[in-house]
Amino acid sequence: MTKARKGRLSRYVRSVMRQKHLKLRHIEERSGGEITDGYAADILSGRSDNPSAAKIKALARALDVDAHAVFDAASGPLPQRVAGRSNDISDITVFLSMMQEVSESPEMVRIVEEFLRLEPQDRIVVLRYVESLNESKRKRGRQQRGKR
DSSP states (O other), rough: OOOOTHHHHHHHHHHHHHHHHHHHHHHHHHHTTOOOHHHHHHHHHOOOOOOOOOHHHHHHHHHSSSSHHHHHHHOOOOOOEETEEEEEEEHHHHHHHHHHHHHHHHHHHHHHHHHHHHHHHHHHHHHHHHHHHHHHHHHHHHHHHHOO
16 A cells, blocks of 8 residues: 555545544444444554455445445545546545644644745655654554554
8 A cells, every 4th residue: 555545544434434423333333343443443543444345335334425435545546537636536535634634733734834834855854754753653553562
């Protein structure tokens, strides 16, 4: 999975859950137990970002959305371009969800403002640094889970 696609599923699911006021326990109930609240938590945290087709269908049922939208969020949409732009509604939903998260956090607004003031080559450096921090965090989490 490419870095660009990583996290799309968690952002999509989080966005739908927020819009529909769903909790993890609702996902388990509405999927008939096919998606446990623990598995849903793994999706939201990004630990599980490659679900099977059966899990995608169950997750879609629990979220009351089209399974294709969940699949697109998990794997990235099939290339559909019109004048160089994507027609994928899940891309828009993920983007709007991210923007909502940014707008609700004064710290995130400041980070974006400062980031936009940087020169393009400096933005790349900052991006790589943030990716490195997140990768270190994921590794520590995997190590801690391995010790259990």
